[in-house]
Amino acid sequence: MARRIHACLGLSGLLLLTVLAVSGAVLSIVPAWDRAGAVLPPAGAVSVADLAGRVTQAIPDVEELRRLPSGKIVAFHGGSDGPAASVIDPSSGQAVMPYAPPALQRWTTNLHRSLFLGEGGRLATAAGALAMLALTLSGLQMTARRMGGWRRMLAPVRGDGLRRLHTDLGRLSALGLTLSSLTALYLALATFGMIPDGASQGPAFPAASTSWPALPAGQLAALRELDLAQLRELSFPNPDNPDDLFRLTTAAGEGYIAPASGAVLAWQDHSFARHVHEFVYMLHTGQGLWWLGLLLGLGAIATPVLGVSGGVAWWRQRRVRPRFAGNVRAAAADTVILVGSEGGSTWGFARTLHAALTANGHKVHVAAMNDLARSYPAARRMLLLAATHGDGAAPASAGAFLQRLGEITEAPAIPVAVLGFGDRRFPHFCRFARDVEAALRQRKWPALMPLGTIDRQSTQEFARWGEALAAALGERLALAHAPARPRTQRLTLVSRVDHGMEVQAPTSVLRFALPKGALLARLAGRGFPRFAAGDLLGILPPDCAVPRYYSLASSTRDGFVEICVRKQAGGLCSGFLHGLRPGDAVDAFVKANPAFRPADGGTPLILIGAGAGIGPLAGFIRANREGRPIHLYFGGRDPASDFLYGRELAEWLKQGRMTSLATAFSRIKGGGYVQDRLRADADRLRALVAGGAQVMVCGGRDMAAGVTAALADLLAPTGISPATLRAGGRYVEDVY
Amino acid sequence: MKPLLAALALSTALTVPELAAARPVTLTTTLNAYGGNGAYLAIYVTDAGGAYKGTLWFAGGKSKYYSHLSGWERASGGRLAEISGITGASVGAGRTLKVTLDLADALFDAGYKLHIDAAAEDMRDSPSDVVVPLTAAGAGRPARGRSYVRSFTYSM
Structure with a gap:
């Protein structure tokens, strides 16, 4: 409900609220300006x-x-x-200068309070204040829900840059906007004579x-x-x-x-009413309280940014979440499907499930897991489709699910089935779905079926789960899911550099041309999006609807799209990529990966990678035009064969884009692994970490585990552990 | 502005017992370009001794600002009944207010004075911005106000 109100008011009121906020921000400077000139x-x-x-x-x-x-x-x-x-x-009684408030101030005041439209304009601006208040409160409620409660209101936000910007700005300006809109409403009611202003x-x-x-x-x-x-x-x-x-x-x-x-x-x-009116007037205008005026002005100027970022986020979400034809109201549904999705693919499965059950005559309600209601009066069963974000966290549309579940004290009589979506290559496969299943059992919610899992969007596993569901329902049900193909663009290979053939680790650095989208297409969100090193490039091999993801080794600013791919034995996509010749093209799209990105600021970076894992790390170094201290630890097999980016690294050292390079090769005499190299550098690493450095690791799972163990050992004397660094965002991994 | 017919019924001195004893008079008030929001104006009449006789026209809609027209408020007691039916919108800077009403013949050449109080938001209050005696000979002769009024003329 809050989300619908928020989106509806935000989109319809964007223009009016922008005018009110910008004019208000201009006027907020007046009291401070006046104060500065007063004796x-x-x-x-x-x-x-x-x-x-x-x-x-x-x-x-x-x-x-x-x-x-x-x-x-x-x-x-x-x-x-x-x-x-x-x-x-x-002090003298003398005239210092003529008094003439600037015409711009009067013009802006009239715009701000009545849009030059007289009484009708005053009504419109009062409605704008009411909309602003509702937007602020509904926004706060949505944030609290997404964060998992009002007490976690100030926790860091997850998600892409746009959503973070929207939430951070919203939290910063919420207090000011609430005060501005509440006082505006009071003044409007006084102007219309609905509350006394005490004028006599x-x-x-x-x-x-x-x-x-x-x-x-x-x-x-x-x-x-x-x-x-x-x-x-x-x-x-x-x-x-x-x-x-x-x-x-x-x-x-x-x-x-x-x-x-x-x-x-x-x-x-x-009268008392007049004192109250003057006080409220002071709070709203900052006249007599110039610093408050400036603070409110800062809150106001955030409004247009909030409007645009919120609008774009809404539009993106609309594209991610498919429409459900004939979605039944929660109160009338016999079957409730709740979805926890991060990127949108789980919504696609929900759509197939919804269509199949609806075709069987069920009244089906689909919603996000965050929208879990206290009760579903007509429901006979509930199906939870839960993806997992990163290494076991709740996905975007389910961040508050466990919290809301905890608020429901009485377990319903309807049976529940949980279906997890994940990737078996991660150590905590379907962790969030398992957490949900455990929480339901602990609260004595009856089970419809045991926990089901789907690995990497497998349509066969989904169909098998559908057969089990059909048996549980006692009806015929076929779940034939055809995953929606992501919106892709053609990327043309311009060059490739091959390494590692001699050491049985064929790895190629593939560089594609950056498509030059038309401006209009980019504005409509259909161009090739901006990306940074560490983001993911999704590639759809021919005749395959499930994308494979590779970490990007370049940024938009570099003017090309580069990835580093190790050929896997029997790998469909890596085999396809290794067969490409310059001039060949692939279907690809960008997926943001905000979790793997250097922290803002100039603190040193410790980059640790092995094999193809150097890709995004090389991208970070290439983008380091500011000369931030970067220390790279790279592990390979033989410097003569798989020293990826060897020539570029030497160049970047010379240009100051990186500070130091340490390598470890395992198949040469006296060689070793990258974690051995870390242990040898223990003193330096301890000093760097104590000085606030951020550690970024990219590579295979075994290598990452070895690095964590080595760092845990060498940091032990300082009392810092990789786990504490991880909690503070100073230890991030991109592991495959 | 649309010419208006208004009879002043509140004071016996201004009462028009029958139309024969009255004549249409047009009041034309032009304001300076004083660079502010629209001005509130009160046009009212006092007798030779300075006692309030009645209000002819009132420009400005919100009664909470009427205290800024302090001459009119003091004279009339600020009663809203005094101006019911003879109120219009405030007058913008540089604009002209034209009002036509039937005035009793007895008002002219009998020592009566016409006052205009003026005020605008965040600017000075100007009670009796204009004070002119009502005489047959003075008709058509423009008078200048102290602050807001560039010229005021009554013509018959």
């Missing part, structure tokens, strides 16, 4: 009588004095070309007073006790009207003062 005497140093006396000396025809929220004193008086207004130095006409004008000769303004008793900071307005009596009085407005109230006696003739304190 503020210390409290108690200048009374209103002092000021009035000095100003009447300096400007005899002064009509009115006003103290602006910034503390600036303005005098309205006559001038050579008619009426004039001046900023006053309170003040006390009645006192009946005729005795006209003695007027005292000098500096001697008026009522003004002598009044500190300048309390002043709002002081109107001088009209010299042509002997019965006229001073009219005084202070922070506390308003009234009339006799020029002859200096006595207060009539007084009325401000």
Whole structure:
């Protein structure tokens, strides 16, 4: 629900909220600007009588004095070309400069509060404030849900750069936007007279007073006790009207003062409603609280960025999640399918399952695992399709599932089946699905079938699970899943460098031309996307719908697409790639891999790789134009045969793109493995890690395990372990 | 602005007992380009002794700002009943307000004065920006205001 409200309001209100936010951000500078130009005497140093006396000396025809929220004193008086207004130095009473708020400020104010459309415009901006409030609150709720609870609200965000940007900016600006929109709503309601603003006409004008000769303004008793900071307005009596009085407005109230006696003739304190209104006005505009104004302005300027990033994320998600024709409401469904998907392929399986069950006459409801409801009144069974993210974490659409499950105290009577999707090459195959299964059993949810698993999107395994499901349901069911082909582009091979033939480890560095997409296609998100070294290149071998992923060894800026591929015995895709000649083409697409990326900042990097695992590491070094300290540990078999990137590495050392290179070769005399090389460098590595260095490992699983063990040993004396580094994002792996 | 017929019913001095004793008068008020939001204007009449007799026209919609027209407010007591039916929109800087109404003949050459109070947001309040005696001879002669009003003319 929160997501639907958020997307709907965000998309429909984008233009209005951008106008309001940008104009608000411009106006937020005004109080600080005013404050910087104001001369503020210390409290108690200048009374209103002092000021009035000095100003009447300096400007005899002064009509009115006003103290602006910034503390600036303005005098309205006559001038050579008619009426004039001046900023006053309170210590001398002299005019310092003419007072004229910039026309841009007035223009922006009118745009901000009514879009130049009068009362209708005020209604529209009030609706905008309401939408902003709803967007902020629904956004916070979605973030809390995705993070796994309000207490984890400030935890680092997972996901691609766009989603991180949206969430981080949203969390940073949420407080300011809430304050801005709440105060805006209050002011709007006051403007429309729906809540009192406390404005009053003040006390009645006192009946005729005795006209003695007027005292000098500096001697008026009522003004002598009044500190300048309390002043709002002081109107001088009209010299042509002997019965006229001073009219005084202070922070506390308003009234009339006799020029002859200096006595207060009539007084009325401000109402509580007026104090509240002034306080809210100050909170909204920052007038009188310039630093708050600047903070709110920063929050406001985030709004357009939030709007655009949110819109793009919404559009991407729409493309990932297929449409379910005839999806039944949660309350009416007899079968509930909940999906935990990271990249979108599990949604595809859900679609096949949904279609097959619907064809059998079931009323099927499909939703994300994060949308788990407290109860499904009509449901007879629940099916959970759960992918696993990385090394066992919950995927994007299931981040809060276990938390929500924990909130359901009473186990439902309907049986549940869990089907995990994963990759057997990882040590924790289908870890998240197993966690879900364990949590359900612990809470005594009845099982429909034992846990099922699907390795690397195998359609055969899915069909087999479908047969088991059919048996459990007692009906005929065929799950023929044809995975949707990812949207690919043709990449043409421009060059290849072959290594390792002599040491039985044929590995090639393949370089493809970067497709030059049309600008329009790129804007529509259909061009070849931007990528960085460490992201993944998905390749679809001919007659195969399941992509294989290779770590990219280049970035968009390099102007080419490069991967490093070891030929696997019997490997379908690596065999296909090794058979390519320059000029041949492949179907490929980019998949972001934000988990394997150098941390921001200039801290040193320790890169450790073996064999083809050097690919992304070489990409990081190639992109290191800033000269960040990078130390590379590379392991191969024989420097004469499989020293991948050997020539480039020497060049990058010379250019300063890397700081040091250490190699280990296993098939030469006195050689060894890369982890041996690490142990030999223990002192240096300890110092680097203690200094904040980030460790990045890429290669086969055995090599990665050896590296972890070596680092654990050599870091032990410092009290730091690879596990603590991992928790802080300072130990990342790309393992295959 | 569309010419308007308005009869002032609140003060006996301005009452028009029958149409024969009244004549249509056009009030033309042109404002300076003072560089601010639209001005609130109160056009009202006092007698020779300065006592308030009635309001002819009121420009500006939000009553919470009426206290900035302090001359009118003091004179009339600020009662909204005084201006019901004779209120229009505020007048933009540099713009002209033209109002036609039936005024009693007795108002002219009898010591009555016409006042205009003016105020705009974040700018000065200008009570009695314009004060002109109502005389038959003064008709058609433009008068200048103190702050906001560039010229004011009443013509019969």
